[in-house]
Amino acid sequence: MKAEIITIGTEITTGSILNTNSKFLSSKLLELGIEVCYHTSVDDSAERIKEAIDISLKRADIIITTGGLGPTYDDLTKEIISEALGLKLIEDEKMLEIIKDKFSKLNRKMPDNNLKLAKKPENSVFLSNKIGTAPGIFLKADNKIIIMLPGPPSEMEEMFNNEVIPLIPQEQFVIKKSINITDIGESQVEMELRDLINSDPEIYIATFAKGNEVEIKLIGKSHDKISLENKLNHYIKIIEEKFNDYIYGYDNIPIEEIVFNILKEKNYKIGFAESCTGGLISSTLCRIPGASNVFDRGIVSYSIKSKIEELGINSSIIEEFGVVSKETAIEMAKGLLKRNDIDIALSITGLAGPDGGTEEKPVGLVYICISNREKIVPIKCNFSGNRKAIQDKAVKKAFFELRKFLINL
Amino acid sequence: MKAEIITIGTEITTGSILNTNSKFLSSKLLELGIEVCYHTSVDDSAERIKEAIDISLKRADIIITTGGLGPTYDDLTKEIISEALGLKLIEDEKMLEIIKDKFSKLNRKMPDNNLKLAKKPENSVFLSNKIGTAPGIFLKADNKIIIMLPGPPSEMEEMFNNEVIPLIPQEQFVIKKSINITDIGESQVEMELRDLINSDPEIYIATFAKGNEVEIKLIGKSHDKISLENKLNHYIKIIEEKFNDYIYGYDNIPIEEIVFNILKEKNYKIGFAESCTGGLISSTLCRIPGASNVFDRGIVSYSIKSKIEELGINSSIIEEFGVVSKETAIEMAKGLLKRNDIDIALSITGLAGPDGGTEEKPVGLVYICISNREKIVPIKCNFSGNRKAIQDKAVKKAFFELRKFLINL
Numbered sequence: 001m002k003a004e005i006i007t008i009g010t011e012i013t014t015g016s017i018l019n020t021n022s023k024f025l026s027s028k029l030l031e032l033g034i035e036v037c038y039h040t041s042v043d044d045s046a047e048r049i050k051e052a053i054d055i056s057l058k059r060a061d062i063i064i065t066t067g068g069l070g071p072t073y074d075d076l077t078k079e080i081i082s083e084a085l086g087l088k089l090i091e092d093e094k095m096l097e098i099i100k101d102k103f104s105k106l107n108r109k110m111p112d113n114n115l116k117l118a119k120k121p122e123n124s125v126f127l128s129n130k131i132g133t134a135p136g137i138f139l140k141a142d143n144k145i146i147i148m149l150p151g152p153p154s155e156m157e158e159m160f161n162n163e164v165i166p167l168i169p170q171e172q173f174v175i176k177k178s179i180n181i182t183d184i185g186e187s188q189v190e191m192e193l194r195d196l197i198n199s200d201p202e203i204y205i206a207t208f209a210k211g212n213e214v215e216i217k218l219i220g221k222s223h224d225k226i227s228l229e230n231k232l233n234h235y236i237k238i239i240e241e242k243f244n245d246y247i248y249g250y251d252n253i254p255i256e257e258i259v260f261n262i263l264k265e266k267n268y269k270i271g272f273a274e275s276c277t278g279g280l281i282s283s284t285l286c287r288i289p290g291a292s293n294v295f296d297r298g299i300v301s302y303s304i305k306s307k308i309e310e311l312g313i314n315s316s317i318i319e320e321f322g323v324v325s326k327e328t329a330i331e332m333a334k335g336l337l338k339r340n341d342i343d344i345a346l347s348i349t350g351l352a353g354p355d356g357g358t359e360e361k362p363v364g365l366v367y368i369c370i371s372n373r374e375k376i377v378p379i380k381c382n383f384s385g386n387r388k389a390i391q392d393k394a395v396k397k398a399f400f401e402l403r404k405f406l407i408n409l
Numbered sequence: 410m411k412a413e414i415i416t417i418g419t420e421i422t423t424g425s426i427l428n429t430n431s432k433f434l435s436s437k438l439l440e441l442g443i444e445v446c447y448h449t450s451v452d453d454s455a456e457r458i459k460e461a462i463d464i465s466l467k468r469a470d471i472i473i474t475t476g477g478l479g480p481t482y483d484d485l486t487k488e489i490i491s492e493a494l495g496l497k498l499i500e501d502e503k504m505l506e507i508i509k510d511k512f513s514k515l516n517r518k519m520p521d522n523n524l525k526l527a528k529k530p531e532n533s534v535f536l537s538n539k540i541g542t543a544p545g546i547f548l549k550a551d552n553k554i555i556i557m558l559p560g561p562p563s564e565m566e567e568m569f570n571n572e573v574i575p576l577i578p579q580e581q582f583v584i585k586k587s588i589n590i591t592d593i594g595e596s597q598v599e600m601e602l603r604d605l606i607n608s609d610p611e612i613y614i615a616t617f618a619k620g621n622e623v624e625i626k627l628i629g630k631s632h633d634k635i636s637l638e639n640k641l642n643h644y645i646k647i648i649e650e651k652f653n654d655y656i657y658g659y660d661n662i663p664i665e666e667i668v669f670n671i672l673k674e675k676n677y678k679i680g681f682a683e684s685c686t687g688g689l690i691s692s693t694l695c696r697i698p699g700a701s702n703v704f705d706r707g708i709v710s711y712s713i714k715s716k717i718e719e720l721g722i723n724s725s726i727i728e729e730f731g732v733v734s735k736e737t738a739i740e741m742a743k744g745l746l747k748r749n750d751i752d753i754a755l756s757i758t759g760l761a762g763p764d765g766g767t768e769e770k771p772v773g774l775v776y777i778c779i780s781n782r783e784k785i786v787p788i789k790c791n792f793s794g795n796r797k798a799i800q801d802k803a804v805k806k807a808f809f810e811l812r813k814f815l816i817n818l
Binding site: 007011012013014015016017018019020022023024025026027028029030036037038039040041042043045048051052055059206208217269272274276277278279280281282283285286287289290291292295296297298299300301302303305306309310339341352353354355387388391 | 416420421423426427428429433434435436438445448449452454468615685686687688695699700704705706707708711714718719750761762764796800
């Protein structure tokens with residue numbers, strides 16, 4: 001089954017928004033074992049929407065559209081699809097009630113143009129919209145599946161996950177697994193997996209790089225569930241043996257969430273003393289609901305004086321070894337650890353650039369130090385890329401090392 | 410002139426990466442006065458690349474492709490385009506030297522498959538790649554402009570800005586301007602601009618929302634430069650009058666950069682005391698190269714004890730008014746301002762959720778306080794959305810208020 005995703009909206013073709021819908025739907029369909037061969041985007045022009053629909057009806061088995069389902073005059077998706085398939089649009093009384101109800105709950109009068117939201121092509125079913133107003137539509141016609149979804153990503157994603165997936169025919173069992181690794185380049189990962197990647201038609205293996213992380217994705221498709229599970233486990237074992245030291249997690253759970261869970265489980269409180277990352281380690285952990293269970297405080301000691309005043313670092317250490325040094329990182333962690341409420345301290349100091357690098361201490365040089373009352377673990381790193389890339393890689397690395405430190409306690 | 414963007418790569422159609430190329434190229438072309446009507450993405454299949462090229466040759470005047478220019482067997486873009494247009498691929502000796510040179514500079518032997526990088530369709534010109542290896546190609550044929558660019562965004566963007574733009578025919582003068590506003594909803598902005606939006610065929614006006622910011626974009630196209638400038642200034646004046654209190658900047662310069670520039674110009678050092686944003690205000694400022702010129706330190710006082718220990722807040726204030734209160738925010742700013750190196754302190758405390766809200770103090774309630782040695786300005790805010798949205802909006806608001814505070818000094 002070949003799928004095409006058609007995203008409709010002038011905001012896409014003018015480049016005012018990123019097309020996250022196509023990415024979301026592609027990766028979801030991949031997990032369902034459906035190959036997406038085409039992405040098409042057109043602006044809100046009736047002529048070009050029609051053209052895109054006509055082309056896709058010739059080449060795809062599953063067509064998913066997003067956008068153009070709203071109440072205004074330039075929302076034309078279902079009108080054009082119905083016409084292309086020779087289907088009538090019929091008003092659905094139940095849906096009309098639902099929509100009227102949504103307006104009355106908001107204490108707003110329903111503008112008349114919303115009446116058209118209750119219309120759908122004959123023989124199709126509505127997909128309910130739990131977040132917005134416009135319902136989606138699921139239609140089987142001419143041996144094709146046509147799914148019309150709203151444009152706003154939050155509405156679309158919720159609808160796809162809860163309304164569409166149960167309706168998509170699963171001819172085969174599909175099992176997916178991701179192995180998340182870091183500190184190793186994608187090209188090396190790919191090379192080491194090369195023999196594995198095309199060895200089995202039932203197992204799709206691919207690598208995806210992001211920052212200094214690599215996701216190894218395995219998707220198995222088969223009619224025989226038991227044999228598929230065995231096979232997938234076999235592949236996972238091989239991959240785990242190859243990359244043992246680099247694996248930090250599974251199924252794309254962010255590294256900071258893994259660290260958060262370990263801290264919570266062990267009932268540890270952590271503190272951060274940051275320089276080059278400017279508070280990004282603290283704020284990354286604080287994205288997680290309930291961060292206060294594990295995070296006590298952070299000191300962003302950006303200036304030299306703040307390192308001395310807030311963390312009590314001896315100025316002679318900085319003079320002798322420099323701000324970016326193992327010794328300063330250790331002192332930063334020690335200084336923070338003096339706070340009684342903290343079980344673990346992580347410090348970081350480095351050169352995020354673009355200026356300030358020397359031959360001896362180039363931009364990208366970063367020292368991390370993790371410490372509790374028994375152990376002090378300093379780590380030296382060299383990151384490449386621009387300022388943002390260096391900061392982001394340093395944060396990931398900090399959590400990666402923190403995870404190692406914690407599981408060995 | 411109608412443009413189509415064809416992004417080639419299995420990593421796009423499988424949803425492993427976001428298609429940032431289409432967005433980048435669309436917004437650049439819009440600024441050049443060229444309308445993008447179609448985005449197409451196909452995987453690395455020769456058949457589907459050919460199909461996409463054939464369709465685009467029928468409907469677009471400018472075709473820009475990204476991807477498929479590398480040395481491997483599935484890099485087929487220029488081969489397929491040459492074939493579709495009946496053009497021969499010719500080896501270019503100069504380019505061959507350049508590519509060999511790139512390898513020798515990296516101390517690497519050039520694999521033979523890289524020879525094909527030096528080939529281009531007859532009558533086309535190479536676009537040099539300053540970041541990667543594969544050059545781009547600019548081709549005029551059959552009254553169409555066909556531009557082939559590499560897939561990696563950094564290479565593609567650099568090449569487009571420096572090599573492609575000078576080659577694109579400018580039939581009209583194009584002037585663009587963005588007005589950045591915040592603290593007001595997009596729908597209200599749109600409503601107030603409705604009469605303006607379609608009033609002049611030479612002036613394109615659109616609004617783009619992101620977080621709690623709205624960009625009002627004006628793009629003027631005309632053969633008469635002077636009259637266009639006058640017209641655009643007239644529109645800008647109208648918009649400024651309508652949204653005076655909400656404008657924080659122009660041309661999409663991030664608010665933190667505006668604040669950074671003011672701080673630098675006035676030679677002020679700032680410090681942050683953060684609770685609900687967990688260090689995100691500090692780290693946002695530290696994204697900017699040279700942040701150390703204006704940023705001294707940040708205290709992420711997440712736990713109550715850390716607010717008392719690090720900022721010296723009287724615990725009775727917290728007991729009486731609560732952690733999330735105007736009074737605590739004021740004390741946090743005051744406590745931080747005691748550091749001699751700081752001219753301005755900004756504090757923030759609030760409920761990012763999802764838990765912990767009450768009727769009196771709901772999730773989204775945030776207090777900001779900005780202070781120097783003369784003035785104390787507390788600000789109460791209510792933000793909507795999930796935890797991440799509340800944190801992000803709070804950070805933007807903090808910088809927005811900081812800008813107001815600074816320009817009034």
